[in-house]
Amino acid sequence: MWQRCARRVTEAIERVVEFAKRLRGFLQLSQHDQIVLLKAGAMEVVLLRMCRAFDAASGTVLFEGKLAGPELFRSLGCPELVASVFDFARGLSALRCSESELALLSALLLLNAGRPWLQDRPRVARLQGQLDVLPAPGRLRALCSQHLEQVQxxxxxxxxxxxxxxxPLYRELFREEAEPAAGRGR
Known part of the structure; x- marks a missing residue:
């Protein structure tokens, strides 16, 4: 199940990368800062977008072409994370955000000048400032941390x-910082 979920998350992250490339100014950032922003925000955007796959009437999510409830994900061995993700999707789905609203929130999550390890924080802050500023989405960060703990x-x-x-993309995004990155000096 972890492998199946990793493939679906990877597909979603690839769409987030394509979305990020279309954000005005993103490609003008250094490659380092693009990677930092994507590593820090991609999973948040994936969880945000999950509300589109959530069916509130049945409490299920579209997964591999079928509606699936939390019980399908039992074999992951992290029931708290699964329950939290479903609760988050339920709550966000209830807001009935438009595609434009989800796109704006996705952009805000990606263009966050508060991310650690950015080299050109002022430049990212200028890009972020071009968007409407919303409160920091702490719950998404908590879910991403919980996801990372479970991967580890x-x-x-x-x-x-x-x-x-x-x-490979899933392994790279969610590897421990102490692990060498693929293709870098070992």
Missing amino acids: AFRRLHPAGVSAAFP
């Missing part, structure tokens, strides 16, 4: 499974 727990249980089973 899975990695400890199945160290070889992550390298063999997960798509």
